[in-house]
Amino acid sequence: MTSQNTKTEMLSGAAMVIRALADEGVEYLYGYPGGAVLHIYDALFQQSKVKHVLVRHEQAATHMADAYARASGKAGVVLVTSGPGATNAVTGIATAYMDSIPMVVLTGQVMSHLIGEDAFQETDMLGISRPIVKHNMSVRRPEDIPYLIKKAFYIAQSGRPGPVVLDIPKDMTMPHERYPYQYPESIKLRSYNPTAAGHPGQIKKAVTALLKAKRPVIYAGGGVIMGQAAEELTALARKLNYPVTNTLMGLGAFPAADRQFVGMLGMHGSYEANMTMHHADVILAVGARFDDRVTNNTKKFCPDATIIHIDIDPASISKTINAHIPIVGLVKPVLSAMLAQLEQKKAQPDTQALATWWQQIDEWRTVHGGHYDSDTAVLKPQAVIEAVSRITQGEAYVTSDVGQHQMFAAQYYKFNKPNRWINSGGLGTMGFGLPAAMGVKLNYPDADVVCVTGEGSIQMNIQELSTCKQYGLGVKIINLNNGYLGMVKQWQDMNYESRYASSYMDSLPDFVKLAEAYGHVGIRVTKPEELQPALEKAFAHKDQLVFLDIHVDPKEHVYPMQVPGGAINDMFLSKTKRT
Amino acid sequence: MRHIISVLLENEPGSLARVVGLFAQRGYNIDSLTVAPTEDATMSRLTLVTHGNDQVIEQITKQLHKLIEVVKLQDLSESAHVERELMLIKVKATSGEQRDEVKRCADIFRGQIIDVTAKTFTIQVVGTSDKLDAFIEALKGSAIIEVVRSGVSGIARGEKTLTL
Structure with a gap:
């Protein structure tokens, strides 16, 4: 094809990559340059639509893209070079995969003719990423680039979302070889057609079962957040006046301030949430996957419950817990259809049974109620999260790393909106929090973005403080510093007679000085009375990164905690009390 | 199952x-x-x-x-289906008696001798996996040198299909 007899634009492979991203509406690309992607970086330099964010380590690029996707619902995009660039991205890809987050990762590759020859910076990225992606592909002809990029976005964002890797050998992007460019409007694949609407017969059955319930509960997960169905879920729950529990991934799907909310369920779920689940006669599971951190021992799971399970992924249905009424479909249209049926139906929920049920739940609420010993001279981590929740009025974007601080954030921050709680639930990736906060802050510059972390996790990607300076990302870092890998220590206290094998970190840096060295503001808090003024000061710095190094009680444990091998309602409620 | x-x-x-x-x-x-x-x-x-x-x-x-x-x-x-597996099996066949025995056995299983040397027979047998197992069992007395099996191929019976 020549350019004389057609209006089709002629672009190099490298230019096509960037143009396709622009045509897809991508604003930010997170990445790190290197040999195999230099042609693409040169094309990036020659335009202004797609902006590039240069991280300090590729893992951070993936978490930034991932967090953007969690906050916005749209796929985040990453560009890394071949070999170590690509392998550094692996943890971030796996993180997105485990939490079903849409992401498109462009990885450079050595020249096609060198593939398989153990060339410099060659790695079989398709092979490495295969078990941790929704799909992966490689470019074999430069003219396929627009189609493959469209396909990558389509697969990443439809059905059950997930990361897609596109491997691009360097010779596919040669600057002087030009090919006709046209970005496809849509893609149709004969082998991939995810279901959207649920089966009407199943929906009808589900509504009937729900209305018959005497001890119902709605159990909502990350599918409600990514499926943008929080509004429908809330409407359905309020119409029925049924209690709602959210999974770790589902926090914000139903407002925490609502009386019908019984808290998070599972391993560190609230007493009332786990009790409500265990005693329920009908469970409506929405976009949740009966993960082992929720169910505890599956053989003892919710013995009396009829289970209605709505999920976009048929493989998630009856995987660990048998669903009596499965509904495969996007949660949003399915919940809308259920609401519409409820509007039409004359039948009402059994109000008398419901009143008894609520009375029971309210009693359970008084048993533990998120209690912790706040009357001490030592600052408690729970108190820090409660203070952050108050000062941001439950409106901030909160990212976290992994460990005790993550559970405290999940338990004590009152999430009233979806897409605000951003954490690595499935993979449990330490080092996620800071880059995640950066990804959110870059895209939502006016919002308060808080990274709740610990002195262990923060050091896994602390180099990104430099990226924060370069792009002026004023995130607020809440470092719950207890000198220990807290969750590891808690397990060692509970199961290993307090033998702290490698859970204590000596020689921690002076985080205040470190923050300052990177050009940020650092504040240390060591006493309870210093907390409130420090937080006020931190949040007053609108555009600056503030690193709050908060020294908290190293002896504190996260409770409730499920008893291993028990039912969902077998819990430790404190160091001395269990159910 | x-x-x-x-x-x-x-x-x-x-x-x-x-x-x-x-x-x-x-x-x-x-x-x-x-x-x-x-x-x-x-x-x-x-x-x-x-x-x-x-x-x-x-x-x-x-x-x-x-x-x-x-x-x-x-x-x-x-549901109802047909399944077949192909096996190529090389056996030692030196004495006349041994050669006759292997040939007889192959005939019973409707196997075909597809290669012959002075010391070996190579037999092709097609059938269900059970039938191939049985043939191997029947030849246990003779010296089996090598076995290659294709793995099962199958197709549904009647109107049922797996096509686009």
């Missing part, structure tokens, strides 16, 4: 690795696997024999469906 799962797969590089990887990754069994392009060169047909309880088989079919390159699949063993 033994199941025969038949899969129509996009004939793309790496698509077979995805299927095999899925089984390795999730700890499912593969008893045999056979794959080749169909009359439409863009598609491969894969026949996989596995075993597991109903829950495991349900997960296997669902997880296979999730692979982007899987177009369609069918659990052949759920």
